[in-house]
Amino acid sequence: MTALRTTGRPAATTGNSPGRLLQLIRSRDDWTRQQLLAETGLSRMTLFERLDTLFRAGLVHEAGAAGPTGGRPAALIRFAGQGRVVLVLDLDHHTARVAVTDLTGHSLRERELPVDIAGPPAEVLTTVCEAGAALLASGAGETLVGVGVALPGPVSPVTGLLRPATVMPGWDGFPIAAVIAARWPVPVLLENDARAHALGEAAERPGTTPLVAVKYAHGIGAGVVLDGALLCGFDGAAGDIGHIRVTGGDPAGSAAPVCRCGRTGCLAAYASGYALLRRRGVTPSPSDDLAARVAAAPDLRAGARLLGRTLAGLVALVNPQTIVLGGSLGRLPVVVDEVAAAVRADALERLTGDLEIVASTARHPAAVGMAALVTGHVYDPEVVDAGLRERAGAGGSAARPSGR
Known part of the structure; x- marks a missing residue:
C-alpha cells in the first residue's frame, strides 16, 4: 500500500519514453539536442522522434539559441509550462482559500471566503467551485492542468477518497473529485490540509x-x-x-x-x-x-x-x-x-x-503543496506516456493536458 506521496519536483532521469524525456527536460531550464543525446544515451533518430512527439503535444518548445559554440547556434529546448495553471481549493473548518497558481504554486489570483465544513458537502463544493470558476475566468491565455483540494480530514493514499472525519460529517465517501471533475475535466487530487x-x-x-x-x-x-x-x-x-x-x-x-x-x-x-x-x-x-x-x-x-x-x-x-x-x-x-x-x-x-x-513565513503553503502534488501527477512520466498513447489511438496528433 502506498504510504508516500512525492512533491512532484522534477528529477533528472534517463529513459526512452517521451514521458521520461519530458521529466529530464523539466529538471533544468535549458537543454540542447546534443546535451539530451549525451544525457540519455538515445540514438539521434530515437531522440528526435521523442522530441517531435513532445513538440506536437505542446509539452516542450524551442526557446532561442544557446551561447556561442563556434559553429551554428544550437536551439534550446524547454518545458512549455507558461500559461499552465492549477486551481487550489484549501478548505479549513470555517474558511476556504481558493487560488489559481502557476505550476510552482505561486499564486496568480486568490480569494478567501467563509464556509462551514460541517455543512452539506454539495453546498460547500458549489460555493468554492463557483469562486474558483470566477478566478479562472478572470485570467487570459491559461490552461488548467489540474485541481488540488486540501481538506481537514484524512485522505486515503490508495483510493484518494476522504476517510471519516469528525469535523466533516457527511463527507465520508462523498465523490468530491468526481463532482469537481464534472465541472473541469482535469485530474483532481485530494490531500489532508496539514500535510499539504x-x-x-x-x-x-x-x-x-x-x-x-x-x-x-x-x-x-x-x-x-x-x-x-x-x-x-x-x-x-x-x-x-x-x-x-x-x-x-x-x-x-x-x-x-x-x-x-x-x-x-x-x-x-x-x-x-x-x-x-x-x-x-x-x-x-x-x-x-x-x-x-x-x-x-x-x-x-x-x-x-x-x-x-x-x-x-x-x-x-x-x-x-x-x-x-x-x-x-x-x-x-x-x-x-x-x-x-x-x-x-x-x-x-x-x-x-x-x-x-x-x-511559518509562507503566505499560503497549502497552495504550494497542492500545486506540487497536482503537477507531479500530471507530468509523471507514466501519466504523460498514457496520455500520448490515448491521443495517438484516438487519431489525435496532440496531447496537451486538457483544461479550460
Missing part, C-alpha cells in the same frame, strides 16, 4: 529533511516530509496528532475534556482553537479572528506546551531537521516559544541541539 501545508513548507526550504510542519488553528494537524516525499501512512491518517491523548492538561481534580471525536483527553480537546474558544463560551464561526481572540489567554500557553510535549515524541521518532509552526495560532511568538521549550525539555539534547523550531 507540510509540502508547501518543504518547498520553501529545499534540502531540509526531515521536516515536520504543524498547522495549528481551529484544529491541530501535522505533516512529515522526508527527502521530498510526504508521509501519508497506511490509511491516510499520518500526522493526525490532535487526537493523541495527553496528560498534565487538567487543573487538579478536574475531568479531562471531551473531544469532538467522542473521546476524552485528546490534545485538540485541550489546545485547539475550537477548544480555546468554546471555553470562553464562543461558538467558532467564519467571523472569528482566532489569533486575536486567544493570543493573550493563559490557556493558550498551556495548550502550546502540550503541543510541544506531543511533538517531542515525534522528534524522537523522526529526528527532524526543522519543525515549522503554521496556522493562525502556530505562527504566534508565544506559541513558538512554548512549543520550543517543551520539545527541548522532553526530548534528548542530541535530538534537539541542532533542531530548528520556527514560525
Whole structure:
C-alpha cells in the first residue's frame, strides 16, 4: 500500500519514453539536442522522434539559441509550462482559500471566503467551485492542468477518497473529485490540509529533511516530509496528532475534556482553537479572528506546551531537521516559544541541539503543496506516456493536458 506521496519536483532521469524525456527536460531550464543525446544515451533518430512527439503535444518548445559554440547556434529546448495553471481549493473548518497558481504554486489570483465544513458537502463544493470558476475566468491565455483540494480530514493514499472525519460529517465517501471533475475535466487530487501545508513548507526550504510542519488553528494537524516525499501512512491518517491523548492538561481534580471525536483527553480537546474558544463560551464561526481572540489567554500557553510535549515524541521518532509552526495560532511568538521549550525539555539534547523550531513565513503553503502534488501527477512520466498513447489511438496528433 502506498504510504508516500512525492512533491512532484522534477528529477533528472534517463529513459526512452517521451514521458521520461519530458521529466529530464523539466529538471533544468535549458537543454540542447546534443546535451539530451549525451544525457540519455538515445540514438539521434530515437531522440528526435521523442522530441517531435513532445513538440506536437505542446509539452516542450524551442526557446532561442544557446551561447556561442563556434559553429551554428544550437536551439534550446524547454518545458512549455507558461500559461499552465492549477486551481487550489484549501478548505479549513470555517474558511476556504481558493487560488489559481502557476505550476510552482505561486499564486496568480486568490480569494478567501467563509464556509462551514460541517455543512452539506454539495453546498460547500458549489460555493468554492463557483469562486474558483470566477478566478479562472478572470485570467487570459491559461490552461488548467489540474485541481488540488486540501481538506481537514484524512485522505486515503490508495483510493484518494476522504476517510471519516469528525469535523466533516457527511463527507465520508462523498465523490468530491468526481463532482469537481464534472465541472473541469482535469485530474483532481485530494490531500489532508496539514500535510499539504507540510509540502508547501518543504518547498520553501529545499534540502531540509526531515521536516515536520504543524498547522495549528481551529484544529491541530501535522505533516512529515522526508527527502521530498510526504508521509501519508497506511490509511491516510499520518500526522493526525490532535487526537493523541495527553496528560498534565487538567487543573487538579478536574475531568479531562471531551473531544469532538467522542473521546476524552485528546490534545485538540485541550489546545485547539475550537477548544480555546468554546471555553470562553464562543461558538467558532467564519467571523472569528482566532489569533486575536486567544493570543493573550493563559490557556493558550498551556495548550502550546502540550503541543510541544506531543511533538517531542515525534522528534524522537523522526529526528527532524526543522519543525515549522503554521496556522493562525502556530505562527504566534508565544506559541513558538512554548512549543520550543517543551520539545527541548522532553526530548534528548542530541535530538534537539541542532533542531530548528520556527514560525511559518509562507503566505499560503497549502497552495504550494497542492500545486506540487497536482503537477507531479500530471507530468509523471507514466501519466504523460498514457496520455500520448490515448491521443495517438484516438487519431489525435496532440496531447496537451486538457483544461479550460
